[in-house]
Structure formats: C-alpha cells, structure tokens
Amino acid sequence: MNFREKLLAGQFVVTGEIAPKKGVDISGIIEAIKHLRGVDAVNVTDNQRACVRLSSLAASKILLDNGVEPIYQLTCRDRNRIALQSDLLGAWILGIKNVLVISGDHPSLGDHPYAKPVYDLDSVQLISTIKGLNQGQDLEGNKLNQPADYLIGAAANPGADDLDAEILKVEKKILSGAVFLQTQAVYDVELFKTFMEKVKPLGIPVLAGIVPLKSAKMASFMNENIPGIHVPKHLIQELSDSDNPTQAGIVQAAKIIKDVKKHCNGIHLMSLGWEDKVQEILQKAGLRQ
Numbered sequence: 001m002n003f004r005e006k007l008l009a010g011q012f013v014v015t016g017e018i019a020p021k022k023g024v025d026i027s028g029i030i031e032a033i034k035h036l037r038g039v040d041a042v043n044v045t046d047n048q049r050a051c052v053r054l055s056s057l058a059a060s061k062i063l064l065d066n067g068v069e070p071i072y073q074l075t076c077r078d079r080n081r082i083a084l085q086s087d088l089l090g091a092w093i094l095g096i097k098n099v100l101v102i103s104g105d106h107p108s109l110g111d112h113p114y115a116k117p118v119y120d121l122d123s124v125q126l127i128s129t130i131k132g133l134n135q136g137q138d139l140e141g142n143k144l145n146q147p148a149d150y151l152i153g154a155a156a157n158p159g160a161d162d163l164d165a166e167i168l169k170v171e172k173k174i175l176s177g178a179v180f181l182q183t184q185a186v187y188d189v190e191l192f193k194t195f196m197e198k199v200k201p202l203g204i205p206v207l208a209g210i211v212p213l214k215s216a217k218m219a220s221f222m223n224e225n226i227p228g229i230h231v232p233k234h235l236i237q238e239l240s241d242s243d244n245p246t247q248a249g250i251v252q253a254a255k256i257i258k259d260v261k262k263h264c265n266g267i268h269l270m271s272l273g274w275e276d277k278v279q280e281i282l283q284k285a286g287l288r289q
Helices: 002-010 029-034 056-064 081-093 123-134 163-176 189-202 215-227 233-241 245-260 274-282
Strands: 013-018 039-042 072-074 099-104 150-154 181-185 208-209 266-269
Touching: 002 013, 002 150, 013 029, 013 274, 029 056, 029 274, 039 056, 056 072, 056 081, 072 081, 081 123, 099 123, 099 233, 123 150, 123 163, 150 163, 163 189, 181 189, 181 245, 189 245, 208 245, 215 233, 233 245, 245 266, 245 274
Parallel strands: 013 039, 013 266, 039 072, 072 099, 099 150, 150 181, 181 208, 208 266
Antiparallel strands: none
8 A cells, every 4th residue: 555545544654754965966865765664655855944955856756766655845935836836747747646735944044045935825825736736727727638636745833832823724724635744843742632632623644743852952952943842851851861862862752652653643753864763763662563
C-alpha cells in the first residue's frame, strides 16, 4: 500500500523529512534515503528557513527515482499563482502524488533578507487551487486537458498561543481541500492532547511532528525563537545533565512518540540531519522491530 492508501485506510503512518542542501551535490540526499527506508513517505522541504537550496521539486524526483515516496512541500512565499500551478502540474507528470502546503518563513529570516516575498496566495487559497487542479481546472476556471489527483496536506500548530484561532485555520484548510495534517514539533504531550480533542470532530488524519532535541541549547533556542514551540523545562534539564545528550535526545523523542501515538494517526519525524538516528528512534518507540 502507498502512503495515501495507508492514511485513508486508517493505518498508523510514519513520515520522515529531508532538507535539500545549498548546491547541486545530491550525495547527502542519497545517503539520507538509506536511513529512511521503511517509512511510509518523506517530506521534502521547500527552501527551508527561507534559504536558497536545491528545489523541493527536483529533490522529490530524486526520492521517487530511488524508491521512496515523496511528499512535495510547497510554500506560498516564493512563487505567484501561475508559477505555483505550473510547478504542481509538472510535479504530477513526474510521478509526485503528495503535496504539503505551508506559508513559508518570511525572506527577512533567511539568507536573502532583501528578497521580495510573494505570498500571492495564502495557504488556504493554495490548497483550494490544488483541489481545483484535481477537479480539472486552474484557478481561473480554465479547463486542464487532464486533471491531477494530489493527496493534499496542510500544516497545523498544536502549541499556538490562540488555539481556537488555529482550529479555525485548520477548518478552513479542510474545507478548501486538505485531507491530512502535519503538526509543528510536539514536546508538551498534554498540550497536544488538548489540540487533538479540538480537532477530532473535524475528522482529518493528524501526523504529530517529532523533532529530536540535540542539546539543551537547541531546546532553549526553539523555545525562544520558534512560535508555538513549548519544550518543557524537565526535557531541557535532562539534556543539560546528560553525559550523552545525543542519546538523551533519542530517548526523549521515542518517549514522546509513545505518548502521542494513541492520540493521532501517525508521526512526522523531522530529523534535522539526524537521519542516521531515525531507525533507532522508531525502534525505541516500538514502531519498528
């Protein structure tokens, strides 16, 4: 079964993530693929953190050619509605079947701070546009010679300061055509459970975002700089006290997966360069033999 079939059949799914590098050497992608064998699909980030990188479209095709099902990430930041639709049509004919829509970090946060942000469409509008392509027409209602059939994903933030407003955004994304959610990194399990209670009536599969912590410094940075991230103090203290913070981070990630898996439909493991630790995390979490 492919990712769509497993997800829509109600099976618990596991997705990974690859962030293409700056440049044309793809050896890092090929190496990461080796460590991600066995997951149900792999997200390919789109100019992550607003920095210039190998395109998510090209990297998604590399995954596909190496036997890994990609989830093509597409941001609203860098392209107008014409380019977005063109890339989506191109991705479909290359064999890419899954797409995740996000707004994208503002260029001022990246390595080209004076780049003009586009945001011609917001995430809800882009999701609706993809639904239109699936129905055989472009955003202006012009007919396609053949429709696409994307599985459309959207992002959600269980740690949003205004959770009710976040749920309203999720509702809009679902009404526009999203059929699954991937969340921001989860560290506070009780906060995630509250989010799931609110989103459950919407009837959409949710994949909990998991980002292993590599150090106490990383955890503190995320708390201070990434909206919606809440790393509990005891996790930071564990990392600070550990003689082996790498192993501590792996154990923490596995425990969070164990704690959230009964409340969601899958996990999205964002390893941030720790692809070689993915199998160990999944084993400790009881998701792999």
